[in-house]
Structures are given as structure tokens and as C-alpha cells.
Amino acid sequence: MATTVDALLRRATDSLGVLADTATPVEDEWQYVRDLVTVWGGALRAEADARAGHAAPAGAEAAIDRLAAEAASIKDPHRAIDWLSTLPLVALVAVGADPR
Amino acid sequence: MRFQNAAKDARAIVYAAIQADPVVARAAGLLADASYAERLLARAAMNGETLDPEAWRTMFPTLFGPGSDDATAIRAEAVLAVSLDVAGRGEQARNQFRGAIVEALTEQLLGRRVPPTAIHRERRILFDGVATEIHPYDVTVELPGAAEAYDCKWGARGIGADVLNQLDDARRHAADDGERLVAVLVIFDAGRTCQTRLARQTAPRQGLRMVTLETLDRMAGTTVARR
Numbered sequence: 001m002a003t004t005v006d007a008l009l010r011r012a013t014d015s016l017g018v019l020a021d022t023a024t025p026v027e028d029e030w031q032y033v034r035d036l037v038t039v040w041g042g043a044l045r046a047e048a049d050a051r052a053g054h055a056a057p058a059g060a061e062a063a064i065d066r067l068a069a070e071a072a073s074i075k076d077p078h079r080a081i082d083w084l085s086t087l088p089l090v091a092l093v094a095v096g097a098d099p100r
Numbered sequence: 101m102r103f104q105n106a107a108k109d110a111r112a113i114v115y116a117a118i119q120a121d122p123v124v125a126r127a128a129g130l131l132a133d134a135s136y137a138e139r140l141l142a143r144a145a146m147n148g149e150t151l152d153p154e155a156w157r158t159m160f161p162t163l164f165g166p167g168s169d170d171a172t173a174i175r176a177e178a179v180l181a182v183s184l185d186v187a188g189r190g191e192q193a194r195n196q197f198r199g200a201i202v203e204a205l206t207e208q209l210l211g212r213r214v215p216p217t218a219i220h221r222e223r224r225i226l227f228d229g230v231a232t233e234i235h236p237y238d239v240t241v242e243l244p245g246a247a248e249a250y251d252c253k254w255g256a257r258g259i260g261a262d263v264l265n266q267l268d269d270a271r272r273h274a275a276d277d278g279e280r281l282v283a284v285l286v287i288f289d290a291g292r293t294c295q296t297r298l299a300r301q302t303a304p305r306q307g308l309r310m311v312t313l314e315t316l317d318r319m320a321g322t323t324v325a326r327r
Binding site: 029031032035036039040043057058059060062063066067069070073074076079081082083084085086088089090093094096098099100 | 136137140143144147148149150155158159160161162165166167191255256257289290291292293296297299300313314
């Protein structure tokens with residue numbers, strides 16, 4: 001059975017949590033990190049809900065898998081904060097959405 | 101209101117070498133003509149962990165996948181190559197290069213709307229009776245009656261009270277002098293992220309214009325990327 005867009009975007013949402021955990025040591029940015037998780041998690045969930053059950057486009061599953069691996073490999077908390085903004089955009093583009 | 105070259109202190113001399121590095125001009129040139137997805141690729145790869153180009157090709161199937169046309173793939177490969185060049189220079193260096201690239205990109209895009217002779221870098225703006233700001237503006241457009249001051253940032257974390265206050269002060273002092281100065285914050289980051297960052301700031305931002313990853317082409321006088 002083909003992977004669906006919503007399944008991939010929920011996987012990307014999980015990666016946001018991984019990045020937020022990595023960013024934890026930057027205490028001054030705790031609120032900003034929580035805000036980014038809320039805002040971008042909401043954006044990913046909204047797209048997932050809107051395209052629930054839709055077959056993912058070619059290459060999207062491999063893209064989200066590799067994106068999750070990249071997020072997991074980030075150990076620098078400051079880089080993780082930057083990626084909290086980057087990962088959702090890459091995920092949305094990978095499934096054919098336009099995040100603009 | 102008048103403009104003045106910033107003093108060449110030690111920091112400026114070191115940073116000038118970064119700005120003059122050929123990779124900065126190469127990246128800015130590619131990004132000026134890039135699509136939204138290509139600019140996003142640059143942001144991700146310049147800020148990423150892996151230097152393996154195949155990993156990035158996998159993450160961007162719309163640029164490198166079988167559905168991508170040859171022209172798109174060639175452009176995306178060029179953007180990827182320059183991005184990994186920057187990323188491979190180490191954490192400290194990549195931070196400086198990324199900032200310099202956003203400044204150079206801003207200059208290039210502005211050059212499509214205003215005469216290049218009106219565009220300047222690293223300039224201070226002086227007002228009679230007002231103490232000079234310590235930090236110069238990254239890019240200025242100096243046209244009679246239509247001046248613009250740009251502060252360029254790689255990411256939304258660069259939005260802070262000091263930046264907002266400086267831009268607001270400049271705009272207000274210009275108005276006090278009967279001049280018009282457009283104060284712009286250019287951020288190579290998602291607009292939604294920038295708004296999230298701004299939402300917790302208490303510094304004034306009335307009259308502030310913000311250009312983000314999605315709206316860079318507005319500086320060139322267009323509303324959408326060429327591709």
C-alpha cells in the first residue's frame with residue numbers, strides 16, 4: 001500500500017520533537033523553541049489533515065526518511081533551533097505542498 | 101540625514117575578507133535567480149549537518165527527482181554545490197559566510213530595481229543632533245527623497261530588540277528631518293518563523309518592513325520568484 005501524505009507529515013512532526021529536545025540546553029530560547037514547535041507542528045498537522053489518505057508523490061517517503069535522519073544527526077542545540085524552522089518547509093515541499 | 105562609510109575597525113577588516121570571498125558572490129548570484137525551493141535547499145544545506153550531496157538530493161525530490169526537468173536539476177545542482185562549499189567551512193566560518201551571502205543577495209536584488217550606483221554597503225546614517233549608531237547598516241539605497249536601509253540576517257533569531265530599535269530610530273529621525281527612510285529587515289528564513297519571533301518582541305516595529313525567504317523578490321520590484 002502506498003504511503004500517504006498525512007503519514008509522512010506526522011513523521012515530520014515527530015522530528016520537530018527531536019529537534020526541540022536537542023535545543024533544550026539553550027535556556028534563553030526555551031519559549032521560542034516552544035513557539036516554533038506549536039506553530040510549525042500546527043502547520044504540518046493542518047496539511048496532513050487536508051490531504052489525509054492522499055498517496056504521497058514520488059520520492060516523498062525517501063525525502064522524509066532522510067530529513068528525519070538529518071534532524072536526528074543534529075547535536076548542536078543552536079543548529080537545532082534553526083532547523084525547527086527549516087525542517088517543516090522541506091517536508092512540506094517534499095510532499096508537493098507550497099508553504100509560502 | 102546623510103550617509104557615511106563605516107569606520108574600518110578590526111572586525112570590519114576581517115569581515116571584509118569574508119564578503120570578498122568568491123563563494124559569496126557565486127552564492128548570491130545563484131540565489132538571486134533561484135526558485136523558492138532552490139533557496140530553501142540553500143538554507144537547509146548551509147545550515148545542515150551532512151555534506152553528502154546525495155542526502156540533499158533525496159530530501160528535495162521536486163528539484164532532483166525524475167519529475168524535475170534538466171534546467172531545474174542543473175540550477176539546483178549549482179545551488180547545492182555552493183551551499184555545501186559554505187557548509188564545509190566549519191561552524192564559525194559558515195555563520196559569517198551565510199550573513200555575507202544574505203547581504204550580497206540583497207544588493208543583487210536591489211540592483212534590479214534601483215541604479216547600482218545608489219546601492220552602498222556598510223554605511224552609517226547620520227542625523228544632526230543625534231548620536232551615531234554603533235553598527236552600520238548592511239545595505240543602503242541612497243536616492244534623494246527615497247532612501248532605504250537594510251539590515252540582513254540569516255535567521256529569525258537575528259531579530260532582537262537592538263535591531264528593531266536601530267531601524268525604528270533611523271526611520272523616526274529621518275521623519276524628524278522631513279526625510280523619508282524605509283527601514284527593512286531582510287531575513288533568509290520563513291516568514292511564519294519571523295512572525296513567531298517578532299510576536300514576543302516588545303521593541304517598536306511600526307513602519308518596519310520585513311523581507312523573508314518567500315518575499316525576497318520584492319526587493320527587485322517583483323512579487324514572485326522568476327521560477
